[in-house]
Amino acid sequence: MPELPEVEITARLIGAAITGAQVESVLTPGINALRSFDPPLNAIEGTTVTGVGRRGKLFVIDFDDRLHMLIHLMSAGRLQLFDTCASLRDRTSRLLLRLTDGRELRLREFGTKQAAWVKLLTDEGLAAEETLTTLGPEAYPDPPLLRPLLDAPRPLHALLRDQRVIAGIGRSWVDEILWAAKLSPFKRGADLDAEEAERLRAATIEQLGRAIAHYEQVITLPIPDKLPMPLMVHRRNGEPCPRCGDRLEAVFYEDYVMCYCPTDQTDGKLLKDRRLSRLLK
Numbered sequence: 001m002p003e004l005p006e007v008e009i010t011a012r013l014i015g016a017a018i019t020g021a022q023v024e025s026v027l028t029p030g031i032n033a034l035r036s037f038d039p040p041l042n043a044i045e046g047t048t049v050t051g052v053g054r055r056g057k058l059f060v061i062d063f064d065d066r067l068h069m070l071i072h073l074m075s076a077g078r079l080q081l082f083d084t085c086a087s088l089r090d091r092t093s094r095l096l097l098r099l100t101d102g103r104e105l106r107l108r109e110f111g112t113k114q115a116a117w118v119k120l121l122t123d124e125g126l127a128a129e130e131t132l133t134t135l136g137p138e139a140y141p142d143p144p145l146l147r148p149l150l151d152a153p154r155p156l157h158a159l160l161r162d163q164r165v166i167a168g169i170g171r172s173w174v175d176e177i178l179w180a181a182k183l184s185p186f187k188r189g190a191d192l193d194a195e196e197a198e199r200l201r202a203a204t205i206e207q208l209g210r211a212i213a214h215y216e217q218v219i220t221l222p223i224p225d226k227l228p229m230p231l232m233v234h235r236r237n238g239e240p241c242p243r244c245g246d247r248l249e250a251v252f253y254e255d256y257v258m259c260y261c262p263t264d265q266t267d268g269k270l271l272k273d274r275r276l277s278r279l280l281k
């Protein structure tokens, strides 16, 4: 599941590789991932890539001619750069951006859902794009003070994943951040004191920075289908906590799992496993 660190490393590597390259053609095979109609997609044919950036969990690819491509990978997308062009029969391909030097940038999507999307926008369109205008401040590298940001009667686990509150954190890295900050996922944002909020901010910078530094060491183009996420807590329930050695626990939800260390985060209390309690009803 691509979150801020995964999108950041992808944007850095692909940006360094294709900035200055010229677009030959663009295709959207299969179910159309394109969610915009004006300007038309072929408006970027013949333009030059001027940069690849990240906003929250989204990519923004800039082209000369004041055009921008916004890409959201959703839960199972990947942006990958290859030296040759794909077979159009590759069912994972959602967008193929062919460069005049023979390379190809691909938006691919794995799994059954086809949710990843692309928009081609002008300068004005980008400035007005709601997906971006509603984003909260970036979680990395320098998030603002969290105490006013998280001042809501909602659990931290939900608040930190809410892109309107703070941008870039999802289901994997939220577990690492809360564990590093020694805070319960169910603690309400409004109940954080100033010291806890500062600890959480430091943990956010540290964990996302740790992930990006790890990827800088191990990831190369074309960007692997599955990134080796250096997670210490998420989906490691049943294993010993890397800090205190106690058993990591989990709460299962319909489509995700929340992992934590009871000793470090919840005063030893086990949080209610909703899946289990539903089964037992």
Ligand SMILES: [Zn+2]
Residues within 6 Å of the ligand: 241, 242, 243, 244, 245, 246, 261, 262, 263, 264
């Ligand atoms: Zn622990």
